[in-house]
Amino acid sequence: MLYLMVALGGALGAVSRYAVAKWVNGFWQAPFPMATLSINVLGSFLMGIAFVIISERIPSLESLRPFIMVGFLGAFTTFSTFSLEIVSLVNQQAWLSALSYLSLSCLLGILALAAGVGLARFI
Secondary structure, eight states, rough: HHHHHHHHHHHHHHHHHHHHHHHHHHOOOOOOOOOHHHHHHHHHHHHHHHIIIIIIIGGGGGGHHIIIIIHHHHHHHHHHHHHHHHHHHHHTTTTHHHHHHHHHHHHHHHHHHHHHHHHHHHH
């Protein structure tokens, strides 16, 4: 049953990631990978909220952790794509974009997760 929950959450997360990427790319036409950056930051924020709600606020939801945190958010966030895009930028010798993307993704992802934890603990 746990594998089914992870699989279903993963399918929904992957479809959501695709939809958000299409939406962001409709507005952002520059070579900077804004869609992946946005998805990783949003996913980190949602992971922070989910972590607090499931672990601290409503422990009875622990059974949903595989669906939400492992399945949905695991498939929604795109670290492997992030890594590939950095290597592609380096191969294009777009050093500033590669460094900016790496730095912003890490910093904003950590800040977004902390903000999600803070928000979930506040409300």
